[in-house]
Amino acid sequence: MNQPDPITPPSAAARAAAQEHLDALAVPRGALGRLGELGVWLSAVQDQVPPAVPENVRAVVFAGDHGVAEHAVSAYPREITPMMVRAFVAGTAGVAVLARQHGVALRVLDLAVDDDLDDLEVSAYKVRRGSGAIHLEDALTAEELDRSLEVGATVAAEEIAAGAQLLISGDMGIGNTTPAAALIAASFGLPAELVVGRGTGVDDAGLAHKTAVIAQALARHGENDDPRRTLAALGSADIAASAGFMAAAAEAGVPVVLDGLIAVAAGVMAERLTPGAAAWFVAGHRSTEPAQSLALEKLGLAPVLDLDLRLGEGSGAVAAVPLLRSAARLMNEVARLDAL
Numbered sequence: 001m002n003q004p005d006p007i008t009p010p011s012a013a014a015r016a017a018a019q020e021h022l023d024a025l026a027v028p029r030g031a032l033g034r035l036g037e038l039g040v041w042l043s044a045v046q047d048q049v050p051p052a053v054p055e056n057v058r059a060v061v062f063a064g065d066h067g068v069a070e071h072a073v074s075a076y077p078r079e080i081t082p083m084m085v086r087a088f089v090a091g092t093a094g095v096a097v098l099a100r101q102h103g104v105a106l107r108v109l110d111l112a113v114d115d116d117l118d119d120l121e122v123s124a125y126k127v128r129r130g131s132g133a134i135h136l137e138d139a140l141t142a143e144e145l146d147r148s149l150e151v152g153a154t155v156a157a158e159e160i161a162a163g164a165q166l167l168i169s170g171d172m173g174i175g176n177t178t179p180a181a182a183l184i185a186a187s188f189g190l191p192a193e194l195v196v197g198r199g200t201g202v203d204d205a206g207l208a209h210k211t212a213v214i215a216q217a218l219a220r221h222g223e224n225d226d227p228r229r230t231l232a233a234l235g236s237a238d239i240a241a242s243a244g245f246m247a248a249a250a251e252a253g254v255p256v257v258l259d260g261l262i263a264v265a266a267g268v269m270a271e272r273l274t275p276g277a278a279a280w281f282v283a284g285h286r287s288t289e290p291a292q293s294l295a296l297e298k299l300g301l302a303p304v305l306d307l308d309l310r311l312g313e314g315s316g317a318v319a320a321v322p323l324l325r326s327a328a329r330l331m332n333e334v335a336r337l338d339a340l
């Protein structure tokens with residue numbers, strides 16, 4: 001594989017000018033807190049002061065089936081995944097409600113759901129049926145990994161062509177908190193006990209078993225610094241596509257609002273595949289999953305919201321969109337103190 005092009009960082013000049021603008025507004029210096037910081041970040045990623053209010057926000061839910069879900073790591077059966085894909089299309093899933101409320105375009109894509117969803121036209125980019133059970137076998141072949149990354153990049157390009165000012169990557173796939181936690185553990189050299197969480201709500205025995213499964217997956221993966229190898233071994237088609245989506249967004253200079261554990265795991269992999277990508281990410285929320293907080297800290301990102309959400313689907317990122325819009329509006333509409 002060729003090395004990817006280096007990621008161009010957000011504009012340092014716009015960041016400095018935005019900070020100066022913020023400091024000159026008719027509020028006590030620093031009084032806008034995180035909203036002020038978000039306004040400055042929006043200026044830097046848009047290279048524009050004040051920033052445009054991001055009205056065109058687009059979320060893509062990457063859906064997939066996880067072989068590891070057959071191994072008692074989730075509180076729910078894998079058959080839920082295709083049912084939920086139908087709920088996304090019908091507009092009745094949690095994130096669909098929030099997206100409708102906040103005017104966020106929502107699209108669901110079947111990367112590897114182990115069921116027939118062809119009647120919904122969401123399976124045009126399907127890579128395979130299911131992903132390997134990561135404690136026993138690789139999730140993907142090298143070819144499937146390439147195809148998944150490429151699908152993510154293609155979908156990002158489509159959403160950018162549709163005018164996206166902010167992109168969101170959502171997830172759906174019973175069992176996916178297991179590969180997501182494993183990817184974060186492998187990326188930062190953390191043990192299974194530190195990254196494991198209850199996902200959809202496994203009990204104490206389930207949590208102990210899930211920890212053992214993640215530990216077995218990490219042992220199978222071994223010491224390895226190659227992000228492609230890690231993603232093929234421990235990820236899935238949907239998480240790889242999400243990583244490809246975020247990397248492509250960063251390469252195109254389009255900012256991404258990160259969601260919960262799965263999106264953050266994909267974001268970590270995007271940063272490892274294309275260093276510098278994370279400068280284009282903002283953390284929408286803090287999930288209750290420990291690996292998500294650990295990874296945000298490693299990426300140097302502070303979450304906008306902290307609502308004890310543990311849904312995924314892109315829901316926490318979509319919930320943060322109104323605050324990002326408020327941040328941009330404040331930068332545009334608050335008077336300067338010297339102009340009063």
Ligand SMILES: Cc1cc2ncn([C@H]3O[C@H](COP(=O)(O)O)[C@@H](O)[C@H]3O)c2cc1C
Pocket residue numbers: 073074075076080084171172173174175176177178198199200201311312313
């Ligand atoms: C009805 C339902 C809707 C969901 N929407 C997102 N998830 C979330 O929960 C799953 C991950 O948790 P675990 O690893 O414990 O299976 C993923 O499908 C994720 O998107 C859902 C889960 C369920 C049951």
Ligand SMILES: O=C(O)c1cccnc1
Pocket residue numbers: 177198199200259260261262263287288289292309310311312313
């Ligand atoms: O953090 C998340 O996004 C999450 C947590 C539990 C289940 N699904 C997703």
